[in-house]
Each structure stands twice: as structure tokens, then as C-alpha cells.
Amino acid sequence: MLETKIIHYLSHLEDSDYMAEVVTTPGAAETLIKILQNDDDEIMSYAGLFIRDFVLSCYRNETCKISWETQLKPVIIPELERLIFAENHFIRKQVIYTLGKICSYDSVPVLLQAFYKYRESDPILLPRLIGELFWLGVDNSWDLLESMVNSQYYATRWAVINLLGEFIYHSPSEEDGTFCMKYNFSEKLRNDPHPLVKAEAEYEYQLLALNHRKLQENMAKSDYKKQRKDLKKLEPCLTFFRVSLQFSRYMVTNNISTYTMQELETFIDNKTQQL
DSSP states (O other): OHHHHHHGGGGGTTOHHHHHHHHTSTTHHHHHHHHHTOSOHHHHHHHHHHHHHHHHHTTTOHHHHHHIIIIIHHHHHHHHHHHTTOSOHHHHHHHHHHHHHTTOGGGHHHHHHHHHHHTTTOTTTHHHHHHHHHHTTOTTHHHHHHHHHTOSSHHHHHHHHHHHTTOOOSOSSTTOHHHHHHHHHHHHHTTOSSHHHHHHHHHHHHHHHHHHHHHHTTOOHHHHHHHHHHHHTTOOSSOHHHHHHHHHHHHHHTTOOOOOHHHHHHHHHHHHHTO
């Protein structure tokens, strides 16, 4: 059965011949869409995995390439884009990752639409969504982070700090655009009214400032290591990344597929009280 073969692809990872056999079987596109539409995000994820590996295999398997371009892509991409707006948080996350992984550049407008929809309702999703938008080369990328910094919800503002960690700068200097971006956003958020956002932003800001001083002052390695060690003591126990993992685990454990901002904030409040 074709559906079983797709689900069992997990036992044939990166086997292009296996994938070619699946996609050349009549009904392959319909079966993939059927699995994608499954309400169980774990089952749906099997189709996502197959699609990602299949598209990446196209460069070395002509059969896969032809099948993707002529039969699968015209129907699979629209379905993935539709599922970006699924009610299930985990399904949204899966399809966003898949669209980024297969370099679906034409999906950027839909992903942008999703960003503005979920910016104020699903901050746990934002690091993945922004990450794929940046990967796909979205225009005016820093404006997206700026809009998050200006959000009325502290969880959305807090997510920015998590995102900043994904950007690697070459030199901690004014000439490095990425460093300046991270520095400026950290500086803004260290004055945030919410203590959790403020604490993590302050730590990130001080770390960037230390790296900047190291370059400017030609700081001795021993001095830098000492200051870095002292700064490490100030790292907050509760970061957005840790809360995201804990909340996602909580959702899975309790079989919850969606959430409200109030539910997320209540969860964070409870975690804060446990410190």
C-alpha cells in the first residue's frame, strides 16, 4: 500500500530509488496529500519528511526530478501553503519547516501572511517561521523583528531574543551589520517593561558589549575568560528557548494542539513562581 510505503520511508532514509518507486506509483500525489491532511501531526510528519528528502534527492535522481516538477509540485506546494493556517500548532510548524527546507521561494508571500497572523497569537511558532523567511530571502527582514519588538505581548517581544541567537556575526564591530542589528535590538529590549524579557535581553546585551570591548581594547584572553565567566552567572534561568521547549512538551503530554496567549502566559507565570 502506497500510504504504508510513505510512512515506512523512515526505514529507507535518503534512498532515492525507494523514493522514485513511490512517486512513480499511480496515486502518489493524492496519497501524500491525504497523509498531509491527517489531523494527527505525528502521522502528517511522515509525509513532510518524505517530501523534504524527496525534493532534496531530485538533483541526483532524474526520475524524482521529473516527477516533482511535473506531477507533485503543482499540487503539494499549494497544500503545504494551505496547512500553514491549520489549527494545529505542530502541523503549522511542520509545513513551515518543509517549505523552507525545499526552498519554496514562491511561498514567501504566504509565509509573510502567516507571520502577521501568528505574531500576536503563536509566539512559540515565530522562531521557526522567521528562520525560514530569512532562509528564503524575505525582503526587509529586520522590519519583521522590529514589528515583534513593538508587540503588545511580552511573549512575542521575548521571542526576538531567541531569534537573535540564530544570527552569526563575523566581527563584534560597528562595521558588521549583523552584530549591530543584534546589539541594537538587545539594547531596546533590555529596557522592556516585562522582567523576563528585560533579564534575557540584558544578558545578551552585556555579552555583545563584552565581545565588542574585547576587540576594541585588544583584551587579554585571560581577562576575557574571567569576564565571560562572571557574566555567565547572570544568565537567566528562564529563557524564551527553554520556555518554548517546556510549553511544547506540556502540549504534547496533555494532547493539546493549539493554545491561546492567555494559556501561554499562565504557563510562564507558573514557571516563574517555581524559580
